[in-house]
Amino acid sequence: MKVLYIGGTGNISAASSRLAVKSGIDLYLLNRGTGSVKIKGATNIVADHSDKNAVAEAVKGQKWDVVVNWIAFTPEDVKRDFEIFKGHTRQYIFISSASAYQKPGGHPVITESTPLYNPYWQYSRDKIACEDYLTQRFRNDSFPITIVRPSLTYDTVIPVPLCGWKDFTIIERIRHGKEVIIHGDGTSLWTITHSEDFAKGFNGLLGHRQSIGHSFHITSDEIMTWNQIYEWVAEAAGAPLKAVHIPSDFIARFDEHSYGSLIGDKAQSVIFDNSKIKRFVPGFRAVIPFSEGIKRTIRWFEEEPGRIQIDPARGDLVDRIIGAYKQCFG
Known part of the structure; x- marks a missing residue:
């Protein structure tokens, strides 16, 4: 073919x-x-x-x-x-x-x-x-x-909304004991x-x-909360998670990109029915749990130092959002 x-x-x-x-x-x-x-x-x-x-x-x-x-x-x-x-x-x-x-x-x-x-x-x-x-x-x-x-879908990216993807800042923050943001109360359902x-x-x-x-x-059948997702990211990073839960619309006030990717996607609970792809491709089954896959991803970043990119501006943005939220509601 x-x-x-x-x-x-x-x-x-x-x-x-x-x-x-x-x-x-x-x-x-x-x-x-x-x-x-x-x-x-x-x-x-x-x-x-x-x-x-x-x-x-x-x-x-x-x-x-x-x-x-x-x-x-x-x-x-x-x-x-x-x-x-x-x-x-x-x-x-x-x-x-x-x-x-x-x-x-x-x-x-x-x-x-x-x-x-x-x-x-x-x-x-x-x-x-x-x-x-x-x-x-x-x-x-x-x-x-x-x-x-x-x-x-991920392999060579860190699949979290803020300070992730090709940016290694989320791992750097976790390893240095800094707070990270989880949108909403972290209980919405998601699939990675x-x-x-x-x-x-x-x-x-x-x-x-x-x-x-x-x-x-075509997705995994593994359904997780965002709290679980961030816990597994922290476990893969090798440090405790210090999470601050902040409503998605509050985050979007500070980060225009988050309006679409959060309000229009990740803030919504999703449960995918994969029966159609399984009918057309018999035997298809996702077998890599996120708890294992994210460890592989972090190892991939660390195999070559040039892959590790820290964006101070994104880290500063997270600090500003957390500071503003605590000032209003803390």
Whole structure:
């Protein structure tokens, strides 16, 4: 099977790339070629994915069994792909986001039929617009789409809202006995998925003819509170947790980015029903618990000192939020 990944070396996609190669897929990676992650066994195509003419020239004359765009965020991105790959691929997979599901939710259990509606986060609305465009191309032009909606998925990032992701500040604060913020009272429910587990479900969709026209989310079945998540982060950091619980809307007053990512996503309780991906990919099961996966992530950061980035401005922001909250309510 001949597969093209646009992107393919990121936090979510690198594990899927490695598994694809291991599974015998003839994998091509199209990106700018400037990243540090290399996928052994994949063929690299260097082009700027935002330059339609450059991509068209780079893949000229090629036919694909599957094209996956890991880094499409706006309707312009997927429209460009449609114009390039229509008639040249048997399946096009768009990586959307589970944050596109209705916020606040109308039902506690999320399935693929849960409405797509997020008035809080532009990122999510853009993903919805991409899905809408591709659905029209499927209905009107028989463009063979499959839509995949990851939720919070990690491997080489620390999956917490403040001072995490590629920023190591959350670990530095915990290890130095500083307070960290947990949004709300910490009892809302959440699911975090390791990229290696995600890859097992995702790669089962590659070339899956019956998945054409369908959408899927692929997540762990492990349901945790944010209090538990932060306790496991602290355990992996090797120090006690000093948590301050602060309402999400209070946090968002100080941090504009948090308005969408908290109010429009992580502040909401989520329970994902993964029965659909399990029907299409029999045997899919997430097996890496967060308590173990986060230890692996921190070890990955510490293997190379250059990966550890501390952002003093983010730490200062946390201190300001905590100080303001205690002044108002302490």
